[in-house]
Amino acid sequence: MEQNDITIIGAGFAGLACARRAASQGMRTAVLERKPCPGANIRTTGILVKEAADLLNLPSHLSRHISGVRLYSPNGKWIDLSSPGYSFVATDTPGMMRWLMQKAESAGAEVRLSQNVSQFQMEESNVLLPEAGIISRFLVGCDGARSNVARKFGLSSNRDFLMGAEAEYVGIDGLEQDKLHVFLDSKLAPGYIGWIVPGVGISQVGIAVRSPHKPDLRAFEAKIAKLIDFSKAKVIGRRGGLIPCGGVLKHWYTDRVMLLGDAAGMVSPLTAGGIYPSLELGANAGISISHYLQGKISDPVEDILAMVPRYGVKGMMRWSMDHLSPPNALYNLALGNPVFRRIAQVLFFHHRGLFCAQAWKDILHMGNTSADVTG
């Protein structure tokens, strides 16, 4: 049996961020990942909000800055939104995952690939993982939206989901490259949005809907074909998956076991942004758990609790999207409304919502452009 300090299930954003920090604190750390490579079978669009991009500082060949959002109403009209000094980052997502793995390994973590983990036993103050031949002082479940670790240790599980589907294209013409293209349509995307991302060497076309609806990517592509030239376009890959949207779970830790990232529901219920909380809380948990195991603090969760997002306003907005289902006619009207634009501005550019000073500056000094695409 290999004796570890910290064993992490899942080499996604949360798992690799946690491993990197824990290993850099001198902890004997292993990440167990069932895929043959963390960049295989990607499930995310991989857009980084500015805060996540600042945290990572990705090399330029893996990233592409996008300065604003073009927001389309169901009738095809659009407005442009931006915020001074703010940009999103589209990523070569498989490349980014490999880069994150290298960072964790350089810090001293072992990343074991093609290692599915389904069995766990508590043994005094250790967790035993018989399939991997590991005995560990602490276990971290970063195993995604349908966490097995959560189930095995009787922690809370995600129940509310958005379901996303995305196609990777080459050869799409007529796409404004410096914008995230976001489409409101409560018939095609009930509870969420459709999008086109001018990514790194590809364009990503996707849609997500509130379960139990199913995303109809073809119907969405047929709709946007009026705006974008698909005649030379070719699909080279597909992505998709579940996005927890019920907010942070009630029970996400117990003695010597902690959930992080999607496994703990640490995803914005409204915007579905999960990469930043996974990276930020993953890294901080890596430090806190290390300090706990080194006897410097008595509770590994105390420091992290203060950082866990509450998503109060976004949770309420998620409730409204689910229960009031704004009709398309309302979206068409709203796009021309200055109050709606200001709310959209805050949602897109300020992950802390109205708690962010820049959000208020934007609200007070908004200078948008708008245009009618359909003419």
Ligand SMILES: Cc1cc2nc3c(=O)[nH]c(=O)nc-3n(C[C@H](O)[C@H](O)[C@H](O)COP(=O)(O)OP(=O)(O)OC[C@H]3O[C@@H](n4cnc5c(N)ncnc54)[C@H](O)[C@@H]3O)c2cc1C
């Ligand atoms: C279609 C879609 C688009 C999205 N777009 C964005 C976006 O643009 N920006 C954004 O911020 N967020 C986005 N999200 C959300 C974001 O991708 C997630 O919140 C984020 O990936 C969560 O990271 P994680 O590390 O918690 O989990 P994951 O990235 O899901 O990683 C979990 C890992 O655990 C592994 N694993 C699971 N079970 C086991 C097991 N039993 N044994 C071993 N390994 C296991 C999996 O293989 C996986 O590698 C999107 C999500 C979806 C589905």
